[in-house]
Amino acid sequence: MAPHVVVIPYPVQGHINPLIRLSEKLASQGIIITFVNTDFNHSRMMKARNARHGMLEDPSFNIRFVKVSDGLPFDFKRTSFSKGAFDALMTTMRASTEDLLQKLLTQSCEPPVSCVIGSSFLPWTFDVAKKFGLPFVPFWSQAVSVHVIYRYLSMIIDNGDFPPKKQGMIDYIPGLPPMQPEDLPSDIQSGDPSNIIHQLVVQQLPALKEATWIISNTVYELESQASDALKELSPLFGSIGPLIPSIYLEGEGKPQDFxxxxxxxxxxxxxxxxxxxxxxxxxxxxxxxxxxxxxxxxxxxxxxxxxxxxxxxxxxxxxxxxxxxxxxxxxxxxxxxxxxxxxxxxxxxxxxxxxxxxxxxxxxxxxxxxxxxxxxxxxxxxxxxxxxxxxxxxxxxxxxxxxxxxxxxxxxxxxxxxxxxxxxxxxxxxxxxxxxxxxxxxxxxxxxxxxxxxxxETIMKAVGEGGSSWKNTKDFVDYLVLLPTKKMDLSLESGLN
The missing domain is CATH 3.40.50.2000 (Glycogen Phosphorylase B;)
Structure with missing residues (x-):
């Protein structure tokens, strides 16, 4: 029976893009995907597509779409990480996603759900998956080097670099080269623990530390030292990038037709x-x-x-x-x-x-x-x-x-x-x-x-047969195939057509 994975992106373009590409990659391996959008983003997507593409669903492919509320009115300005938007995503979106999973899991249909892949920037996805006894795989949307910085945040704080000293290199983070203070993420440069981005990062650390698998949109050869350092903390960290359509990585094949x-x-x-x-x-x-x-x-x-x-x-x-x-x-x-x-x-x-x-x-x-x-x-x-x-x-x-x-x-x-x-x-x-x-x-x-x-060329070798991204993807698919499953009703209307 094919694995069935629920994919939950943080509802901004930079998280949606790689996760839909990951979904396509997994679907091409026979895995059934349920992709969760907010109702507001769904509305924008359909307006943006207009008549050129029509509905989101492709009946011939293994990706189905559902939508949940983000708890905000449609006229709310979602152009930044405002406190109002942040609070809604952490509360109302969580509740509506939990309700969705509850409905899916209490109805009977095949194939049943076997895993949740969620943006690590929605730390509650880990708790919701755990509540229903589902394995959770966080998707890290940034560079491995950034992941290492945050995993060693306590070391940065202990060294008095939150915020960083005005002079001196940051030269003690495992797997990373010496850095100028200006090379650190902006929330560390500010040293403000109340910063919304910083809160998002800190809140996801427990799930990242407990997760069996972590997957990321990068290539091992580009960040090998950082990746090796991270594997000391998370042995099953999978660099499976680049998450772009495969046609762009096939020799000189670069489609030029809008x-x-x-x-x-x-x-x-x-x-x-x-x-x-x-x-x-x-x-x-x-x-x-x-x-x-x-x-x-x-x-x-x-x-x-x-x-x-x-x-x-x-x-x-x-x-x-x-x-x-x-x-x-x-x-x-x-x-x-x-x-x-x-x-x-x-x-x-x-x-x-x-x-x-x-x-x-x-x-x-x-x-x-x-x-x-x-x-x-x-x-x-x-x-x-x-x-x-x-x-x-x-x-x-x-x-x-x-x-x-x-x-x-x-x-x-x-x-x-x-x-x-x-x-x-x-x-x-x-x-x-x-x-x-x-x-x-x-x-x-x-x-x-x-x-x-x-x-x-390095990237193309990584995604080619036997390359690092190819192997990590294969290992991850094998992991999904061997997971136990939970019952799920796929007759639930997605409401996206």
Whole structure:
């Protein structure tokens, strides 16, 4: 009988993306997946998909969708980790998910549920699974190096580096190279135990310490020393990345057809078809600019970014979300009703119209795989980093919080396939001249491009038969197959069609 796994992501794009890719990977091995979305996110996904893909479910595939309440009204601004949103996810979403599992487990149907995979950033998923006697596998959504930092948080505190000392290297964390204080995650840099992100991390540590398996969207060869250090604490830590569609890792096969984006794409934003514009540009000439789905940047800084792109004289594709600047902006999935004039320098659009394109959202993997893209100006979120690594695109890393400074350290110092921006002002605003300098340097650096290609080759070997990610995935699937099962009713309507 096929295993049946319930997958519960933290309800933000950066957790949904890798977990739907993991679900696809497991489903291709015959495992039945029930994927849990919040009702609000489901509504956004369906609006974003419009008529291009239609319903989420694919009857021929082993993924079924259900939805639960996150406890917030639909007009609540979910653009940041606010206390209201955090409290609702930790209470109401937990209760509604528990009710869902209760209903599923008390009804009779085949195949029964055998396991829960949950984002480690929803620590209650461990308690809920345990309550029903279900094995729980936490999904760690960040780099292994970041995981090691948090597992040794008590060591950091004991060394007086929470917050870090103003001078001196952090050189005592097992498996990690010496780091500058600015390379630590932002919640450790602030030293504020009441920080919401810090609370999320601390609350998940008990489940991570008790879990039999932990799975992560990374590749062993990229973080081998950190991975080895972590296995001293969690022997069954599985690096099974990169969690991107396999077609992008098959030799030179890089799909360039907007119509073939995965029908199970769960984007919260409508994706603009920017591929024809990219087709018109020379190979490796375009800078792709995107700061993820959550980061919000001051209007002053966005203005400087625009100046930098303008002065660089390079072609660029800039994902400029409607809520990139103001947290008061209404959440929207429209690609046609956003006016950029309020946040950009006067004349910017006219001056760059022949070499620049601004869109509210993009099909990022398709963009990064396009031959005209030669560099990625990114916030350094882990999903974006993994996608760029997998597609051989050098990075200009501009961290906006959480663990992104650590990711920048890996990209720039460890793998040497990226650049960092330097602030010349006390208020940490990166000036346009510095951005222009780094953009030009990134697109012209042939050695960095060569190293990026080598990293891509390493990743392709890892996912190929016999590679580290291939083996870890096989071992994890074998673990799922051997688990005992609980009865579950699959006739429960998902409500997503």
């Amino acid at each position: 119509s073939i984006v995965s029908p199970r794409s769960l984007s919260l934003w409508a994706e603009s078809n920017c591929l024809p514009w990219l087709d018109s540009k020379p190979e490796r000439s375009v800078l792709y600019v995107s700061f993820g789905s959550l980061a919000q940047i001051s209007k002053v800084q966005v203005h400087e970014i625009a100046i930098g792109l303008m002065e660089s004289e390079q072609a660029f594709l800039w994902v400029n979300r409607p809520d990139l600047v103001s947290s008061e902006a209404e959440t929207t999935t429209s690609t046609t009703d956003y006016n950029y004039d309020d946040i950009l320098p006067e004349g910017f659009l006219e001056k760059t119209k022949d070499r620049g394109l601004l869109v509210p959202w993009s099909p990022q993997i398709l963009v990064l795989s396009h031959p005209s893209v030669g560099g990625f100006f990114t916030h350094g979120g882990w999903n974006s980093t993994v996608e760029s690594l997998s597609l051989g695109v050098p990075m200009l890393v501009f961290p906006q919080g959480v663990e992104q400074s650590t990711n920048r350290m890996l990209v720039v110092n460890q793998w040497k396939i990226g650049l960092r921006l330097d602030s010349c002002r006390d208020d940490a605003i990166i000036e346009g001249a510095e951005i222009a300098r780094c953009v030009r340097a990134l697109l012209k650096d042939e050695e960095m491009r060569k190293r990026s290609s080598e990293v891509r």
